[in-house]
Amino acid sequence: xxxxxxxxxxxxxxxxxxxxxxxxxxxxxxxxxxxxxxxxxxxxxxxxxxxxxxxxxxxxxxxxxxxxxxxxxxxxxxxxxxxxxxxxxxxxxxxxxxxxxxxxxxxxxxxxxxxxxxxxxxxxxxxxxxxxxxxxxxxxxxxxxxxxxxxxxxxxxxxxxxxxxxxxxxxxxxxxxxxxxxxxxxxxxxxxxxxxxxxxxxxxxxxxxxxxxxxxxxxxxxxxxxxxxxxxxxxxxxxxxxxxxxxxxxxxxxxxxxxxxxxxxxxxxxxxxxxxxxxxxxxxxxxxxxxxxxxxxxxxxxxxxx
Amino acid sequence: xxxxxxxxxxxxxxxxxxxxxxxxxxxxxxxxxxxxxxxxxxxxxxxxxxxxxxxxxxxxxxxxxxxxxxxxxxxxxxxxxxxxxxxxxxxxxxxxxxxxxxxxxxxxxxxxxxxxxxxxxxxxxxxxxxxxxxxxxxxxxxxxxxxxxxxxxxxxxxxxxxxxxxxxxxxxxxxxxxxxxxxxxxxxxxxxxxxxxxxxxxxxxxxxxxxxxxxxxxxxxxxxxxxxxxxxxxxxxxxxxxxxxxxxxxxxxxxxxxxxxxxxxxxxxxxxxxxxxx
Numbered sequence: 001x002x003x004x005x006x007x008x009x010x011x012x013x014x015x016x017x018x019x020x021x022x023x024x025x026x027x028x029x030x031x032x033x034x035x036x037x038x039x040x041x042x043x044x045x046x047x048x049x050x051x052x053x054x055x056x057x058x059x060x061x062x063x064x065x066x067x068x069x070x071x072x073x074x075x076x077x078x079x080x081x082x083x084x085x086x087x088x089x090x091x092x093x094x095x096x097x098x099x100x101x102x103x104x105x106x107x108x109x110x111x112x113x114x115x116x117x118x119x120x121x122x123x124x125x126x127x128x129x130x131x132x133x134x135x136x137x138x139x140x141x142x143x144x145x146x147x148x149x150x151x152x153x154x155x156x157x158x159x160x161x162x163x164x165x166x167x168x169x170x171x172x173x174x175x176x177x178x179x180x181x182x183x184x185x186x187x188x189x190x191x192x193x194x195x196x197x198x199x200x201x202x203x204x205x206x207x208x209x210x211x212x213x214x215x216x217x218x219x220x221x222x223x224x225x226x227x228x229x230x231x232x233x234x235x236x237x238x239x240x241x242x243x244x245x246x247x248x249x250x251x252x253x254x255x256x257x258x259x260x261x262x263x264x265x266x267x268x269x270x271x272x273x274x275x276x277x278x279x280x281x282x283x284x285x286x287x288x289x290x291x292x293x294x295x296x297x298x299x300x301x302x303x304x305x306x
Numbered sequence: 307x308x309x310x311x312x313x314x315x316x317x318x319x320x321x322x323x324x325x326x327x328x329x330x331x332x333x334x335x336x337x338x339x340x341x342x343x344x345x346x347x348x349x350x351x352x353x354x355x356x357x358x359x360x361x362x363x364x365x366x367x368x369x370x371x372x373x374x375x376x377x378x379x380x381x382x383x384x385x386x387x388x389x390x391x392x393x394x395x396x397x398x399x400x401x402x403x404x405x406x407x408x409x410x411x412x413x414x415x416x417x418x419x420x421x422x423x424x425x426x427x428x429x430x431x432x433x434x435x436x437x438x439x440x441x442x443x444x445x446x447x448x449x450x451x452x453x454x455x456x457x458x459x460x461x462x463x464x465x466x467x468x469x470x471x472x473x474x475x476x477x478x479x480x481x482x483x484x485x486x487x488x489x490x491x492x493x494x495x496x497x498x499x500x501x502x503x504x505x506x507x508x509x510x511x512x513x514x515x516x517x518x519x520x521x522x523x524x525x526x527x528x529x530x531x532x533x534x535x536x537x538x539x540x541x542x543x544x545x546x547x548x549x550x551x552x553x554x555x556x557x558x559x560x561x562x563x564x565x566x567x568x569x570x571x572x573x574x575x576x577x578x579x580x581x582x583x584x
Contacts, residue, residue: 015425022426026434140562142514144521144534145555148541156545239427246429247518251541261430262522265437273434280427288425 001296005289012285019281020066020274027270028059053079053271066274075275080267086275089260094279096166097256100175100248101241107180108187108237113230115184116191121218123196132192138185147178147251164253175252179245183237190233195226224298231295238287242280313575320571323564330561334384337377345378346370346529356549363553367543376554379531383558386447386532387513393451394512395505398458399497403489405459406466417463420456428453432515436524446525450515454508461504465497499576507569510562517558533558 050056053076054065069075075086112135119131154174155163161174198204199222207221245258253259257276264272315321338345348368357364363372405416432449439445469475475492483491513533519525520534521541528535533554540551 011422012425015422018422019426022431023434026431026438029435030438136563136566139566140510140559142517142537142555142558142562144517144537144541145551145559148537148544148551149555152544152548152551236424242427242429246433247521250522262433265434265524268438273430277427277430277434280430281425284425284427 005293008285008289008292012282012289015285016070016278016281017067019277020070021063023274023277024063024066024270027268027273030268049079052076070278076271078264078269078272080264080269080272086272089272090257090275090279093255093257093260096254097242097245097249097258099172100179100254100256101238101245103172103176104179104183104241105234105237107176108183109230111180111184112187113191113227116188116193117195117218117223119188120192120195120199131188135185135188135192138181138183138188140185141182143178143182143247144251146182147175147248150174150178151251164251166254171252171254175248175254178248178251179241183240186233186237187230190230191226194229195222198222198226201225228295228299231291231298235284235288235291239284242283311575314571317571317574319567320575323567323571326560326564327568330380330557330564331384334377334380338374338381341371341374341377343371343374345375345531364547364549366539366550367547372550372553375531375536376533376557379533379536379554380557380561382526382530382532383513383516383534384561386450386516386526387509390447390450390454390512390516391505391508393447394454394458394508395501397451398455399462399501401455402459402462402464403466403493403497406463407470407489407493409467409470413463413467417460420459423456429515429518432519433522433524436519440524440527443526446516446519450512453515454512458501458504458508461500462497465500466493469493469496503569503572503576506565506572510565510569513558513562513565 047056054062057065073087078084078086078089081089115131115135119128119135122128151163151174154160162168162171163174165171199218204217204222207217212221242258245256246262247258248254249256249259250262257279261273261276261280263269264276348370355365363376365371366375401416401420405413408416432453435449436445470493475488478488478492516525516532517534517537520532521538523538526532526535536554537551537558540547540554544551
């Protein structure tokens with residue numbers, strides 16, 4: 001177990017430095033040479049800036065400089081948001097994205113697991129078909145359609161919540177529901193499939209033969225094993241929430257990580273883009289590690305190897 | 307193959323999904339030609355109007371015919387979806403084949419790389435690439451395809467590992483068949499089924515990514531249109547003209563639904579194990 005965690009930790013560090021390298025390489029793919037500064041500033045200021053970011057040095061030295069920033073956790077300033085460090089921006093955006101993403105994950109689980117379990121317990125009935133269809137509809141409602149519609153209905157027409165912005169303590173509700181509804185569809189389908197597979201297994205028959213009640217069979221015996229694929233999905237789902245954050249934070253105008261990344265890309269703010277990509281990678285790596293550990297706790301047949 | 311086709315069509319839902327997609331593809335291809343309007347033709351005096359006999363789905367704030375734009379945008383979205391999936395299939399099949407055939411340490415190393423790549427924030431890379439080198443149409447599907455091949459590689463590799471030690475492959479080898487003959491005549495035909503199934507499940511994901519990029523203003527560039535572009539236009543105008551968001555949204559959602567149903571149907575029809583759960 002300890003060896004597994006250490007080896008995954010080392011792997012995570014490799015991933016992070018690979019992500020820094022790739023983002024850096026992408027930033028150099030501008031047609032016709034290096035990033036041209038489009039803002040009108042004096043030659044001296046430009047020169048000072050190039051010196052600060054090390055752009056006057058060869059590429060390999062620049063990449064080494066990036067590595068040094070992240071190895072010593074001493075991040076440079078953003079180019080677009082003058083005077084704000086990349087780490088400051090991440091620290092200001094992360095709580096917004098984490099609130100929305102965390103709430104969305106909880107909403108997805110609260111809707112998805114019962115819906116899927118309900119369908120699995122009544123195979124091939126009308127209720128099963130209806131809840132399966134509802135789950136598929138959730139999968140097919142893209143966030144760029146669902147988000148604006150939810151903002152229009154609950155924000156602009158009914159005026160229950162603000163349609164955009166991050167001012168009020170209830171501003172997380174609409175974006176979190178947008179993401180949560182979409183992921184509840186995936187989770188419901190996964191739960192239905194894996195619960196039906198589990199209910200057909202031998203140990204369920206044994207539990208029934210022992211005289212265990214239906215509720216205890218489903219909740220104590222079956223759901224525990226059936227939750228493994230759902231748990232497994234939470235790693236990709238968390239990554240998907242980050243991806244979804246690009247759209248949802250744009251729709252609802254939230255000052256979160258996704259919004260900052262899009263602005264960094266559009267403004268060619270390379271230091272910020274590298275910082276955010278690296279932070280996203282670190283989040284995905286740690287989430288996958290937590291999921292793996294939880295899985296081995298839930299299912300003793302899964303051993304963690306390094 | 308024929309039995310699988312029969313199983314696929316026996317489910318009414320699958321047949322509906324396939325029918326819808328066929329009709330949609332035909333409409334998207336010939337619709338813009340039959341329409342009396344051009345998708346980018348503006349009529350500034352008209353502005354945004356409700357559906358009418360002249361404009362079946364109304365017009366947008368620049369007076370462009372919505373139905374023509376939706377069908378044209380659909381063609382662009384489907385094109386990107388299919389081309390990017392093709393890129394993903396080519397990379398994934400090649401990678402998976404090589405890994406499965408090599409076996410041993412090479413295979414372990416190649417699969418380890420795939421595991422590690424799953425932790426990469428690919429969407430960030432695509433967004434950055436499109437922001438830096440945008441307005442190049444081919445880049446969209448190459449970039450998206452380069453992201454979506456990982457699971458395909460795993461599927462193909464598993465299939466090749468299972469196949470290469472089966473009797474008929476060993477027999478072919480014993481008969482003196484060369485390496486390429488075995489790959490071409492024995493392995494490729496047998497991985498086609500899973501590849502088609504997984505590709506059909508990849509298309510909606512790819513189309514979503516394209517729409518997301520266009521929605522952020524980094525994909526297809528106006529005045530050209532894709533469903534992502536139309537949805538973005540609609541989201542800007544939704545307070546006054548909600549149908550500008552709702553119509554392209556409906557087309558997009560219905561297409562995603564049909565593709566998902568068809569993908570699931572194909573998987574059930576080809577894979578007896580998942581059939582038994584039905």
